Amino acid sequence: xxxxxxxxxxxxxxxxxxxxxxxxxxxxxxxxxxxxxxxxxxxxxxxxxxxxxxxxxxxxxxxxxxxxxxxxxxxxxxxxxxxxxxxxxxxxxxxxxxxxxxxxxxxxxxxxxxxxxxxxxxxxxxxxxxxxxxxxxxxxxxxxxxxxxxxxxxxxxxxxxxxxxxxxxxxxxxxxxxxxxxxxxxxxxxxxxxxxxxxxxxxxxxxxxxxxxxxxxxxxxxxxxxxxxxxxxxxxxxxxxxxxxxxxxxxxxxxxxxxxxxxxxxxxxxxxxxxxxxxxxxxxxxxxxxxxxxxxxxxxxxxxxxxxxxxxxxxxxxxxxxxxxxxxxxxxxxxxxxxxxxxxxxxxxxxxxxxxxxxxxxxxxxxxxxxxxxxxxxxxxxxxxxx
Numbered sequence: 001x002x003x004x005x006x007x008x009x010x011x012x013x014x015x016x017x018x019x020x021x022x023x024x025x026x027x028x029x030x031x032x033x034x035x036x037x038x039x040x041x042x043x044x045x046x047x048x049x050x051x052x053x054x055x056x057x058x059x060x061x062x063x064x065x066x067x068x069x070x071x072x073x074x075x076x077x078x079x080x081x082x083x084x085x086x087x088x089x090x091x092x093x094x095x096x097x098x099x100x101x102x103x104x105x106x107x108x109x110x111x112x113x114x115x116x117x118x119x120x121x122x123x124x125x126x127x128x129x130x131x132x133x134x135x136x137x138x139x140x141x142x143x144x145x146x147x148x149x150x151x152x153x154x155x156x157x158x159x160x161x162x163x164x165x166x167x168x169x170x171x172x173x174x175x176x177x178x179x180x181x182x183x184x185x186x187x188x189x190x191x192x193x194x195x196x197x198x199x200x201x202x203x204x205x206x207x208x209x210x211x212x213x214x215x216x217x218x219x220x221x222x223x224x225x226x227x228x229x230x231x232x233x234x235x236x237x238x239x240x241x242x243x244x245x246x247x248x249x250x251x252x253x254x255x256x257x258x259x260x261x262x263x264x265x266x267x268x269x270x271x272x273x274x275x276x277x278x279x280x281x282x283x284x285x286x287x288x289x290x291x292x293x294x295x296x297x298x299x300x301x302x303x304x305x306x307x308x309x310x311x312x313x314x315x316x317x318x319x320x321x322x323x324x325x326x327x328x329x330x331x332x333x334x335x336x337x338x339x340x341x342x343x344x345x346x347x348x349x350x351x352x353x354x355x356x357x358x359x360x361x362x363x364x365x366x367x368x369x370x371x372x373x374x375x376x377x378x379x380x381x382x383x384x385x386x387x
Contacts, residue, residue: 002057008043011036015067016060017074020053026080027053031071031117033064033221041227049082064220065124069176072115083116093118095125095174097167103134112174123220131185131211132170134163151203162188178215182208228269231357235310238344238358239331243309244268247299248369249323250314251291252377257284260380261295262373265308266365275305278376289318296326312365317343335366 002019011018013036020028020042027049032038035058042050061067075083075092091107092114098104105122115121129152140156147153154163165188169181185208192201235243246266253259259281265272279295292313299305311332313319320334320343334343340351342362351359 002059004055004057008036008039008056011039011056011058012060013037014060015062015064016058017067017070018056018058019074019080020049021055021057022052023054026078028082029071029074029078029080031064031067031221033067033219035060063216063218064120065127065215065218066176066178068115068117068120068124068220069174072113073176075114075116092116093121095121097171099138100164100167101135102138103136103167103170112171117221119222120220124218127214127218127220128170128173128211131207131214132166132173134167134170173211173215178211182211185211227357231269231361234355234358235361239310241309241331245272245306245308246310246312246365247308248312248314248365249292249295250366250369250373251281251288251295252370252373253281253286253288253291254377254381255286258377258380259283259291260373260376261291262369262376263295263299264365264369264372266361266368269361271368276372277305278372280376280380288315289322292319293322293326296323300326312362312369314366314369316341320344333362335362 013034015031015033016035017029017031018035018039019026019030030038030042039056059070061070074080092109093105094108094110094113094115096104096106096108096110096112103125105118105125133147133152133154135153140153142156144155145153148155165184169184172178172181185204189201189204189208192198192204232243244267248264248266249261251259251261261279261281263277263279265275267275277299279298281291281294283290283294292315296311308330311323311327311330313323313332313334314337315334316336316338317334320332323332323334331344335341335351336343340363342349342351342354351362354362
């Protein structure tokens with residue numbers, strides 16, 4: 001049952017699922033090892049559905065595995081609008097039991113799923129295999145395999161009746177009905193004890209406790225670190241210094257007329273619009289390099305403005321040289337539109353080959369500086385036409 005949070009600080013710091021809603025419409029459902037921190041991350045890099053959301057609700061779970069399973073169950077039942085097509089165009093993951101025997105993880109829809117996080121699902125299946133040994137391929141060697149020795153595989157000649165019973169219990173757990181599976185494991189243990197098969201009873205006991213431990217304590221999610229923290233670490237290695245304030249520059253003109261330059265500011269990975277500045281360029285010669293140089297010289301005169309940790313210029317080698325001749329105590333990058341080539345010092349990178357976090361941030365800064373420069377240029381053009 002969901003509980004509505006009035007603000008983010010009301011959210012618990014524990015595993016569970018959360019939803020973004022607009023009145024009675026479910027927009028997005030997610031899961032987390034720490035609900036509060038995960039929701040904060042959504043606001044640090046706003047997703048398009050946040051504009052429509054007017055409430056956040058959540059449901060606590062006792063573990064990360066239960067949060068993973070609950071998320072799948074809720075997505076299947078509530079069909080939230082923005083979970084249908086999710087990041088990078090990827091498909092949901094499903095677990096299939098083929099021929100009532102083989103456990104298969106894939107994208108083919110089945111009764112077990114849909115799961116968003118394939119990596120966490122694989123970890124959960126690996127841990128659950130300790131309680132329910134299963135096959136992952138159609139053929140098994142005539143001799144015990146490595147997984148058999150680890151008690152993760154039923155072996156070449158299993159008791160198929162018992163095996164199918166365990167597969168049924170695995171499915172129960174993956175559908176959020178672990179209590180029923182635990183009850184059956186306990187029943188199997190008692191049955192083997194009555195038959196005086198104490199070795200088998202001992203295995204059932206171990207599997208029972210393994211399932212309890214896994215469901216309650218297993219950590220299957222990646223550590224929830226904000227995208228900016230990841231990006232910051234990578235960026236600091238590249239520029240070899242601290243990175244918090246980044247300034248982006250671009251120019252806009254038509255054959256040198258109504259030339260403008262923009263300065264946008266990103267703080268900790270997000271736009272700081274109150275710090276944006278615009279420059280009306282004095283020259284009417286169509287020379288983007290000279291315009292960038294003029295904008296940077298004028299910016300350098302403002303000692304009252306905080307200094308940037310990094311400067312990003314829209315352009316290639318000429319713009320980088322122009323920027324470096326003005327700003328000599330700060331790292332400068334230039335990004336050329338052709339092939340998204342990134343120039344830094346005497347090196348050239350293909351932006352697409354850099355880590356995804358850097359790729360996304362640099363393009364956001366370039367696009368924002370471009371947008372802001374064009375906006376001011378259009379204002380000047382409109383003003384000129386009116387005059």
